[in-house]
Amino acid sequence: MKYVQTTCPYCGTGCSFNLVVDKGIVTGVAPYQRSPVNEGKLCPKGTYAHEFINNPDRLKKPLIKKDGKFVEASWDEALKLVAEKFKSYKPDECACLASARVSNEDNYAMMKFARGVLKTKHIDHCARLCHASTVAGLANIFGSGAMTNSIGDIAESKCVFIIGSNTFECHPLIGRRVMQAKAKGAKVIYADPRYTPTGKQADLYLQFRSGTDVALLNGMMQEIIRNGWENKEFIQNRCNGFDELKKEVMKDDYSLENVSKITGVPADKIKTAAEWFAKSGASAILYSMGITQHTTGVDNVKSCGNLQMLTGNLGRPGTGVNALRGQNNVQGACDMGCLPVVYTAYQKVIDEAAQKKFADGWKFPDGIAKGENGYEVTTLMNVLTEKPGEIKCLYIMGENPMISDPDLTHVEHALKTLDFLVVQDIFLNETAEFADVVLPAACYAEKDGTQTSTERRVQMWRKAQNPPGEAKGDWEIIASIAAKMGYGAQFPWKTSEDVFNEMASLTPSYAGMTYERLNRPEALHWPCPTTDHPGTPILHTEKFGMPDGKGLMTGIPFKWPQEVPDSEYPFVLTTGRSIWQWHTGTMTRRSASLEREEPTGWVEINTEDAKKLGIADKEKVKAKTRRGEITIPARVTPDIMPGVVFIPFHYAECAANVLTINALDPIAKIPESKACAVKIEKIAEA
Ligand code: SF4
Structure with a gap:
């Protein structure tokens, strides 16, 4: 028996634990006390992170669809078919989806494959669905689209403002x-439409209407300026745009009275929140998808930045704009350039110097993809349905859009227009059912690699057992396809460390990292530009990453969500997560200890609303929107705001995304998963 220390494959916190290995098989999880992130503690998902690894459903051999049914195939047969089909398309007829679940090495390999082998500009991944607004919003105002501070220094804060995150x-x-x-x-x-376990620990709870974040934040800023609580020195020395911000937030629209009407939060609570936050001396904002998943996602993120610049709460312990990333490696997948506009470390594809750098570094004899921006995954789904034939071929690694993306009927139509779909995963997920070829991949416990947590900490995965059957690591599969297509020389890697070293040589913020340096409990936070650099737990300590070093304040007008309740669809639907499940459930729903706790979805509805509709707790009801309908048990509770209902999105049998709207933020192209109009109906007795 042995212990293998690794990093949790679930949320973006990046906790460490030991995998217990008995006779070559992972059998359990044991605490690893030396991690500065979690100090040996784990949540339920981490505690049971071994349970899905050897589930009998794991994919063990490649599958090829013949006459509508999957049949097992040899690797040689599957790779030959994939390589031949890939070669038959023009570059921009292909698109690739990388993954926030797999390692940095796997994502770098996919990015290089897309731009170097397929020569397509279309590569994206599901950060589009969770924190695209963070990347775009924070980069626009601070020059870096990532969480500004470290997890540890949240404990140093004097005032923690959590908005749009059920952190607990x-x-x-x-x-x-x-x-x-x-x-x-x-x-x-705590600001949220639901009185969650996080809200129950708060000193002040602001129950506000989903989608009214900008109004609430502008109202707080007006109160701060009106009372002279802004940090004048910080604004003077470190920021641009104060006059523009002030002009917007001082409008009568954001008076306490008007903001109270828009948000539903009593005026005295907004005033108290503004005072506590401005006067604490070290105030931190924590947010997650309650802020980002809106048609105003970028506006919401920039408003959080405005509040922090106004109060001087940046660049010090206990402060910052702390965007809590949802998946284990969503930060890393973005860092690796699995976005349609950048190479690694956000080097723009339209920048000629960056284009030359990667073309020279990769040495593809026939060049790489043009230096043009490609389609975001949400745009791609629209293109598939609106311009059938423009994109013919899709290669998906470790993603499950048939549960995670908005308006699943639309997604299904989109996938059905494809000529050729390859899905590479550890289980036959809902999306794989539409594939022509399925390639079996290794999971986190079966390969070495790195992942980058929400606090920009780059940590190791370590191989604890062999993959089941003939499953292989993701970058190895990608390199094998590349070799079959005649690009073996460009994918010469023997180990994950080889992949990392090549990536780091092209990636300024990772340039000082090596496996040797990462192989210690604290690992390293990016940016880490040189091998003697200690890493950067707190960003923007002296200046921002903008050309003149100053943060950019902007006036943000409040806008309502795209679809608001009406007489036909009278409730606001907001979606989210459960502590027991994770993302599309492929792993947690195959973990008996987690699945037992919350084995199906539910619609949370306020007690008074349920009473009016004659709905009892646990009664099955219909939830209907303009996109579709589901049957789902009701959870009747006073903890959700009247007029709002909540559905977790993990469950295929009552999939929240059948209902959600495919309305996008105009900049980040993130969908509005947190607000659309819905009706709840009692099911008539037969
Ligand atoms: Fe830590 Fe998140 Fe894993 Fe829980 S799911 S153990 S919080 S990394």
């Missing part, structure tokens, strides 16, 4: 830091 359920080991801050006297303010 979705990032429990970050929630622990909030409680440490509170134990030392910090005030905790």
Whole structure:
């Protein structure tokens, strides 16, 4: 028996634990005390992170669809078919989806494959669905689209403002830091339509209507400026745009009275929140998808940045704009350039110097993809249905759009227009059912590699057992396809470390990292530009990453969500997550200890609303939107705001995304998963 230390494959917190290995098979999880992230503690998902690994459903051989049915194939047969089909398309007839679940090495390989082998500009991944607004919003105002501070220093905060994040359920080991801050006297303010376990620990709860974030934040800023609580020195020395911000937020639209009407939050609570936040001396904002998944996602993110610049809460411990990333490696997949507009470390594809750097570094004899922006995954789904034939071939690694993307009927239509779909995964997920070829991949416990957590900490995965059957690591599969297509010389890697070293040589923020340096409990935070650099737990300590070093404040007008309730669809639907499940459930729903706790979805509805509709707790009801309908048990509770209902999105049998709207933020192209109009109907007795 042995212990193999690794990093949790679930949320973006990046906790470490030991995998217990008995006779070559992973049999359990044991604490690893030396991690500065979680100090040996784990949430339920981490505790049971071994349970899905040897599930009998794991894919063990390549599958090829013949006459509508999957049949097992040899690797040689599957790779030959994939290579021949890929070669038959023009570059921009192909698109690739990388993955926030797999390693940096796997994502780098996919990015290089897309742009170097297929020569397509269309590569994206599901960061589009969770934090695209963060990447675009924070890069626009700070010059870097990532969480500004580290998880540990949240405990140093004097006031923690959590908006649009159920931190205690979705990032429990970050929630622990909030409680440490509170134990030392910090005030905790919580803004959300649901009175979640996070809200129940707060000192001040602002129950606000989904999608009214900008109004709430502008109202707080007006109150701060009106009372002279802004940090004048910080604004003067480190920011541009204060006059423009002030002009917007001082409008009568954002008076306490008007903001209270828009948001539903009593005026005195908004005033208290503004005062506590501005006067604490070290205030942190924590947010997640409640802020980002809106047609105003970028506006919401920039408003969080405005509040922090206005109060001077950046560049110090206990402060910052702390975007809590949902999946284990969503930060890394973005860092690796699996976005349609950038190479690694956000080097723009339209920048000629970056284009030359990658063309020279990769040495493809026939060049690489043009230096043009490609389609985001949400745009891609629209193109598939609106311009059938423009994109013919899709290669998906470790993603499941048939559960995760908005308006699943639309997604199904989109996937059905494809001529050729390859899905590479560890289980036959809902999307793989539409594939022509399925390639079996290794999971986190079966390969070495790195992942980058929400706090930009790059940590190791370590191989603990062999993959089942003939499954292989993702970058190995990608390199094998490349070799079959005549590009073996460009994919010469023997180990994950080889892939990492090539990536780091082209990636300034990772340039000082090596496996040797990462192979210690604290690992390294990017940016880490040289091999003697200690890494950067806190960004923007002296200046921002903007050309003149100053942060950019902007006036943000409030806009309502695209689809608001009406007489036909009278409720607002908001979606989210459960502590027991993760993302599309492929792993957690095959983990008996987790699945037992919440084995199906539910619609959370306010007690008074349920009473009016004659709906009892646990009664099955219909939830209907303009996109579709599902049957789902009701969870009747006073903890959700009247007029709002909540559905977790993990469950295929009552999939929340059948209902959600495919309305996008105009810049980030993120869907509005947090607000659309829905009706709840009692099912008539037969
Ligand atoms: Fe894993 Fe996140 Fe739980 Fe930590 S908080 S154990 S990273 S799921």
